[in-house]
Amino acid sequence: MPTTTPSLLTAVRPWGGEPVDIVLADGSIQEIRPAGAVAPAPEDDILDGRGLLALPGFVNAHAHVDKSWWGRPWVPYGGEGGTQGRIAHERAEREGLGIPSADGAERVLREMLRHGTTAVRSHVDVDLGVGLDGIAAVREAERTLDGAVEVSIVAFPQDGVIRRPGVLDLLDRAAGEGVTAIGGLDPCAIDRDPVAQLDGLFAIAERHGCGIDIHLHSGGDLGAFEYELIIDRTRRSGLTGMVNVAHGFALGQLPSARQEALLGEFAELGISWTTVAPVRSAPLPWVRMRELGIPVGLGTDGIRDLWSPYGDGDLLRVALDFARVHGVRYDEDFAEVLHLATDRAAGFVGWPVAGLEAGAPADIVLIDAQNPADAIVRGPARENVLSGGALVVVHGELLL
């Protein structure tokens, strides 16, 4: 487990600014002061930051850590295209690959941590085949890592809800056992009965006071229709600030007037958004969403699993994808993208405070880069990662 818990981090440059010293204690940031302003005490355990860029720990707001085979021999991807094809492929193959397992979840969580991610909101498959075993596996992996990566779990009905009688009961059980949110998936395209799926999900969330985090892949008008149904139910249920849309490809495709009307409702109802910034997706109105206070989180999606061969667990690469998809060119916008990947995403994992400020968790990433833009474009290895005050990465290698 962690080799050291420094009490003083010297000469680091938060967000590429002037060098500071950061005082750490009890897993939190105690104080940030200009570099060298106070002489170190003899008892200080110092980590010399050597002018490195300092960022808060990354928050992965959309992952699937239960079903990766990261760190195991390559498995060729063999499914058919499309959402349904991938679901069918996964159902057919996962047992043979030992999915889900605590070992598999731990491997991909370790890789995420190596890249500086200290908190993850992960969807975990819940279905008639695996029941709640995936959730147990992910919780075991989190315990094994002793909290170096904090995991918020979304109980995710990947195979559908209404078309698989019994899944609502499983989601209800998961909510009763304390997951952060229950998931959902394409109420039109997969369940073919949007009202039944959404009414089912909202009833469970209301009963347990948990969130809803729903995968929506449908584009254009079909996607917008689903947003409207969700807006309706969020308003009626009073689940303000508890509902998140994942992917939501339609939003970027809609004409600006309709987009604007929807954004107004999202803002009013505290509906948040997570994206994995796929190439070829329509850009989100992310600047307007920021103005309206609509939280946007970045995620890796699945990493090397039966759904897709892609992904490496590095949220800095997702930040690069997000920047490119949105045509980011200016330094201040690159910094904004890294805020999405770090402190602004605190709400996705239930943290009251995050970032490089006194009182926040001592989750800090040091990178040999000039500024946020340079870090995003080059994606260098993480020189150091601190999680809860413990040094867990040195020169891109995990100490755990």
Add this chain to the structure above:
Amino acid sequence: MPTTTPSLLTAVRPWGGEPVDIVLADGSIQEIRPAGAVAPAPEDDILDGRGLLALPGFVNAHAHVDKSWWGRPWVPYGGEGGTQGRIAHERAEREGLGIPSADGAERVLREMLRHGTTAVRSHVDVDLGVGLDGIAAVREAERTLDGAVEVSIVAFPQDGVIRRPGVLDLLDRAAGEGVTAIGGLDPCAIDRDPVAQLDGLFAIAERHGCGIDIHLHSGGDLGAFEYELIIDRTRRSGLTGMVNVAHGFALGQLPSARQEALLGEFAELGISWTTVAPVRSAPLPWVRMRELGIPVGLGTDGIRDLWSPYGDGDLLRVALDFARVHGVRYDEDFAEVLHLATDRAAGFVGWPVAGLEAGAPADIVLIDAQNPADAIVRGPARENVLSGGALVVVHGELLL
């Protein structure tokens, strides 16, 4: 300069296959044989390949090495959007940044080499401001690197041709001095006179027997119109196999019947294609292009310059972008993408033979990856790079 020139590379896995030994001499691959089939001779200078994945050296088919500020302090991007905005920004700022320079070209070529690129086809700005100075700077950088990266030069009129009287004369001079090709740029959108630009370019190419490599950014019908004008002139001039379209965003956007008609003409006239695989670009019909024998090359485009803050010179990342934009999922397709990035691109730099086979240049990249798909998705540092038989990279660090 290179520390060693091994004569025997042992236990490497070409394209992820069975381990082989590769005999090297005089900068070329002499023989490839099953690993251990022949005992090493006492005089062999052995590089132990330890089962690493072996690929041919990467060929960057579209770069702008004359105008990068890679390796120097970060310069914020400050231009307006759009092609014309970027051109104007570049004209206003480049002199203050010392662009072009041999030093700048060398820095970015070294970074490309560090990532395994041993040959580059680079556009080099030719205009009324810098004349042919950029070409001289790039040639000097290539000499300084002693051929570790071979550079084919395209004399590129970034600021337009017809709207800048005198540029055709500069291109004519460059062609006379032996560049691989002369470039062009958006004959409709920039010069506003497609016939004048294309007739001017083709006259020079015919006179000197050089190629034409033209940047086309226009989409849809306007782009297709430009393709038709180029097809016409290629047929009339007899410049079969000498014309390349760079970017050509329209091709992926066209209805399939029109696409197919154009591809037939490209194939007949040997018109090739280079792409930098931008996110959000329409996928090329790359499988059909392969069936028809239309060469497709991958390039990095500019790296951190007044045109764009993006890019890191790693063609393996471009291969990842290409794979994602084209929805590649199967192992054999990932391997095809790496063929585009390596041996299949030999024609873009005028090499008669390339790849991992006897007689090819000893340009070899070793990567700690299971197979081409794993290498593309993870993009690990290059364990070793050999260029012309010389070991130039160890553990991702350049020895030069």
